[in-house]
Amino acid sequence: MISSLRLYSFRAYDEAELEFDPDFNRIVGKNGVGKTSLLEAVAHLGYGNSPWSGRTVDVIRSGSDFAVIHGIGATRKQDVKIKIKRGSRKEVYLREKRIPRMSELLGVFPITAVGPQEIELVKGSPSIRRKMLDSVLCQIDAVYTENLSRFKKLILDRNSALKGVRSGEMKGGHVLIDSIDENLAPAAAGVMEKRELLIRQLHAKSSEIYREMTGGRGGALELIYKPTVDVEDKSVGEIEQGYYNRLSARRKRDLDTGETVIGPHRDELYFGKDGEDMAR
Incomplete structure (x- = not known):
């Protein structure tokens, strides 16, 4: 379970920090305010990429050179930070240590993404x-x-x-x-x-x-x-x-x-x- 999520220059978000309830969370808002972007950020923490976007750099906010997604869970192992930079490879950190293979991320935050x-x-x-x-x-x-x-x-x-x-x-x-x-x-x-x-x-x-x-x-x-x-x-x-x-x-x-x-x-x-x- 993700207990907190921090975003920097991700999609519509300049900077954002959210705390989640351990049992149930509902995201409500008008069209275009970033509800889907939040779900996309959560999906990155589970998969290492977006299930909906073809190009990784598309998630970087216009005018910025990089985006950061940082999720923390209930256990010590559940600390994932992803840095996405233009013109460079994605950097994924698990407990502040950069991991060489995306497969090491799988299972840290088990996720199923469902949409239309x-x-x-x-x-x-x-x-x-x-x-x-x-x-x-x-x-x-x-x-x-x-x-x-x-x-x-x-x-x-x-x-x-x-x-x-x-x-x-x-x-x-x-x-x-x-x-x-x-x-x-x-x-x-x-x-x-x-x-x-x-x-x-x-x-x-x-x-x-x-x-x-x-x-x-x-x-x-x-x-x-x-x-x-x-x-x-x-x-x-x-x-x-x-x-x-x-x-x-x-x-x-x-x-x-x-x-x-x-x-x-x-x-x-x-x-x-x-x-x-x-x-x-």
Whole structure:
């Protein structure tokens, strides 16, 4: 929980300092006074960036060279300061010490940002839904963050090797792909196992809330995880072996396209009501 927030040259704010109630806070004001800017500043403390702005420097107040966001929470660990400068890299400090990786910030202030654009979670592309899952899990599970980072790197390496073998420019490429697959499978399995668990938990809770909201007359809400390999009722070791086997079986087709088409980067999250896809 963020107990206090200090802003300097952030959006509409020249300087501002706020204290928050530990139980509930409501932000009220006329249009254009900075309500959304406050939420954006809070989101920076959780994510290290804005969920709504494309360019980081856009948050710097006109006429200023930098902006500062400083949040303090109830525990000693919850002291985050972010300095955003024009023409320079963002500086993030945790307990007054600059951190080299943004991943170290995740989980200090766990945050979920929800706004009108979240309709894209249902209507938008699968990548938006995967990004949401990653945003939640990376804040609460350091091992997931490591597995996801490793998977993303290895999938790029594998696709590069596939293209190299296909073009004939990479000698011994199959041996390299074998090595990549051996490391890719455990990372992918770690990601898929945690995603499946999270979706099961979200499905149970959201279905309960939806029934209460509709008095049981709104139909059945469904959240279903749809990975490219079978993960249901399987251990992480079984998921790893299953994914490795699929990679091996599909290699010729992957070589034809120069792309790996199975794995967490192709997962889908299904939103349904009474068996109908809500994305339609």
